[in-house]
Amino acid sequence: MELMDTLLLSRIQFAANISFHILFPTVTIALAWVLVFFKWRYNRTGDQDWMRAYFFWVKVFALSFALGVVSGITMSFQFGTNWPGFMESVGNIAGPLLAYEVITAFFLEAVFLGIMLFGFRKVPGWLHTFATVAVAVGTLLSAFWILVLNSWMHTPQGFEMRDGVAHVTSWMEIIFNPSMPYRLIHMLLASGLTVAFLIAGISALRWLMRDRSDELRKTMRVGVWMAALLIPVQIFMGDLHGLNTLEHQPAKVAAMEANWETRGNVPLVLFALPDEEARENRFALSIPNGASLILKHSADGVVPGLNDFVTEDGAVEHPPVSPVFWAFRIMVGLGFAMLALSWAAAFAMRRGRGVEGLPRPLIWLFVPMALSGWVATLAGWYTTEIGRQPWLVQGVLSTEAAVGDVAPGMVMSTLISYLVVYVVLLVAYLGVLIYLTRKQAQGSDQEPGKDDAARPETNPIPAE
Known part of the structure; x- marks a missing residue:
């Protein structure tokens, strides 16, 4: 019983850590490329509004990046404290993949992040642009290696077991495992949609604060059109991902559909x-x-039906149904809400030639939808991870076999500590976002010469 208590508490603790952590890479992965777009538009046109947008959103990026790094480090410690069986069994695969992330992604981010955040006045324009691109590539590489490992845990191949330890037989098969392309693209699109609705939502809030700056109009268009273009692609990729899951993890699909009989x-x-x-x-x-x-x-x-995954002695070998069933419906429901809102807004803006063409109810709807990407991402993550149970590595390592022999009271105390810290940090993060939004809205009427973006002499590419 003590093992089960420790198992449950350790699962809840890891879920709490990863739920908090995933919020911030979901923002930074796509936001880095939006910043590249803003900087490219500024270099091409010399329009100061694009640099004003860059300076505002680079603050959001820096804040999100910092919280992502801190929570990621905390989460990584749990492999040793709560889940020693994971590294003992599949460390020959998980360890190098995590190391590849450090060597590639963290190298780029560590070298160029400071230039990106603080170097606009101190380095040539081309170098600042290059630093922005390098950081964006770093965030993409980080997502790639993490999703390679996660996908391998769902569809493992390219290894053999010797005395309970996984040994690599083909790194190519491990990296390009059957679910990796679908999971990677699905997550990158989720990040894009999260950022699109965050940009549109904060821009809508600034509009309701009577901000009528040209910079706001530009960022609102970027957010709306980014969402409108990405959401149908995400729905299509979600269907392909579901078909891949049906092939390799039929019990998960049976739980998603709450289908009992084949x-x-x-x-x-x-x-x-x-x-x-x-x-x-x-x-x-x-x-x-x-x-x-x-x-x-x-x-x-x-x-496939869930009853196919019950043994003759009554042991259940499928995931818990209700959490997977409802998480999947929350994700899909939000996806269609995103489709309806973004397409309605894009159509209204096209007919009305800009933000003025948006009906006020649509502007109001974008404000609560600013965090819809977070909710959809968490719902999708819960569908994926809970749907893998009772396996930690599908068909190779069970969750129960990997948990550490830690006293339940110790796990509970650290879980409570994590939850308190995470709630405080999340409230602070949202509070800073609102503060930055209000400050940007209040300063929207200032003269270009008083803005940090007003430095046309540093533009290395003449405006066309």
């Missing part, structure tokens, strides 16, 4: 209360044949 003509369950004891759904609202059509592209397509 059969054809499976309905798409929109709402239900899954009952794992009775092995059925209560109060189900569904679309006939919907799941079969989505997953098999045929109304009578056979979809």
